[in-house]
Amino acid sequence: MTISHLVKAFHELTVDELYEILKLRSEVFVVEQNCVFQDMDDKDQKCYHLMVFSENGLVAYSRLVPAGLSYEEVAIGRVITAPSVRGTGLGKVLMELSILYCHQLLGTGPIRIGAQTYALGFYESLGFVAEGETYDEDGIEHIEMVRKS
Template identity: 45%
Template sequence: MIKIEVKSFNELTTKELYDVLQLRSEVFVVEQDCVYQDLDGNDEKAFHILGIKNNRIIAYTRIFKPGDYFTDASIGRVAVAKNERRYSYGMDIMKASIKAIHTHFKETTIKVSAQTYLREFYKKFGFKAIGDTYLEDNIPHIAMIKK
């Protein structure tokens, strides 16, 4: 079981921010062998969904209100520590992220830019693929919308 916390950028402690950036780097840069600019200037606009287990952030997303990233509300940077994935914490952090969008933004339409191999994962939450696949940081992605 993980504890979920939702925080604005300014509510994050320095340690939490460090742990979030470390997890994102582990998953998106090291594990996926993808050199890209993770610090994109958007974290300050986002709410950060933290999945905490044994005082460690092991799951994470960031959410945006409509217009701050995409036209619709959105979820991004979905990450779960590799050694914690077998516990379905990805499901927990996504459910919490969808709920946070409803709570904080009063929105039901949500967009994700999904890595194509995770299409079925996002379908479990009601997301539907729209458009063609595209490369983002040399990784195949597809836009998906939940209404």
């Protein structure tokens, strides 16, 4: 599989890119995870958007969140891989790119995520450490994790 990626501020996104992002987020977070929630949370406009493409279009995405918007630290959120590419290692590539661009665009400090607990081992393999208690977010168990620089 050949992949490419782009990272853009919200105002740089084309209408088609924004549509593909929202379509993938809806496919995974609303339909697949059966989770009714307000995805458009007024944070997208202040974030960077990392898009990973294959020959089939957008297949992975994450939102790079400036410090002070979701957490005190810089954050990575809305981490998604399309069902068609799961198990290929693309999730790890997505997170490695997310970390790289967080440091390039938002500073070299710690990065915080709100991880679904089933993916705890995956995020630990990338240097994230669980912090605090688990919590319910939209019916799915999560835990905050931090990766020091």
